[in-house]
Amino acid sequence: MKKKVFLVLLLIFFCNPVFAQSKAVLFEKGVEALVNEEFQKSIDRFTLFIEIDPGNAYVYKNRGVAFMKLKQYDSAIQDFEKAKAISPSLKGIHSNLGVAWFCKKEYEKAIENYTQELIQTPEESFLFFNRALCYSELQQNENALQDVSRALELKPDFHLALCFKGDILMKMKRSGEAKTAFEKAILSNHAQENAKQLEDIKQTRIKIDKNENKKIAPESRMKTLPTPETAIPATPETQLKGKFEVQVGAYQNQAYADEADKELTINGYDSKIITLKGAGDKTWYLVRVGLFQNREESKPLILSLKEKMNLNAITRPAGEF
Secondary structure (H helix, E strand, O other), X not given: OHHHHHXXXXXXXXXXXXXXXXXXXXXXXXXXXXXXXXXXHHHHHHHHHHHHOOOOHHHHHHHHHHHHHOOXXXXXHHHHHHHHHHOOOOXXXXXXXXXXXXXXXXXHHHHHHHHHHHHHOOOOHHHHHHHHHHHHHOOOHHHHHHHHHHXXXXXXXXXXXXXXXXXXXXXXXXXXXXXXXXXXXXXXXXXXXXXXXXXXHHHHHHHHXXXXXXXXXXXXXXXXXXXXXXXXXXXXXXXXXXXXXXXXXXXXXXXXXXXXXXXXXXXXXXXXXXXXXXXXXXXXXXXXXXXXXXXXXXXXXXXXXXXXXXXXXXXXXXXXX
């Protein structure tokens, strides 16, 4: 039966190119809206496609993603299940179902789906990480540790997995191993940040090379400066923009962040905790010290933390990850 259906669809495409073109346009526009985060518009376009052709698994999968972005999890699950019914081996469909069930706090169902996806793609580190999150929510710390460790075998510099491993080990009262995991997380993030800085320097040099013969008149430079009448009033956001802080730790458990903050205060550092939302809408508690105009200014503090408390700290954009 499946072969017959496939042949009929091919016949329609060849015999009615206008019909095929209209579907292609709808699909392209739906994906474009999804990428541009116009999620309701994306849903509307994929819905029109489904009215023309209700047998396309990819359209249901994409519309399900759009529903997920709008936190309409039941609708998303319906679409993912429909896509799975049409194409049981569709890559990523069990992973998406896992995310949806996780968001509904149905962790066992999420685990079932991540396990199914891992049968198809056992090399994907993020699947082990996501399943570890589910096990952690169910207080199955051994399973969570096993999965997050597997994720790190596949991707040793997986920063969030290193942080999460530290959290799990702290829950299991294995503080020495937890400290090692947190330090690796900081070093991993530091390496990534160094790579980004090198790329930024490279791009800056390219811009300088392209513009080395261009001169800007003093008058035009002066015009770009805001006058007192048009200057934007300072807010907490504008005060932080372009500045940097020294990060000592990143935790998903606020108690651990509070403990780190307390330890820093005892040792004479004016630390603080900032709370940010990360991947999967997870809350992260970042322990930071200082506020600097540039990265260079933060180096003495990083050295002090290393010498005084044996901490491997890194410089991060103020108020951001």
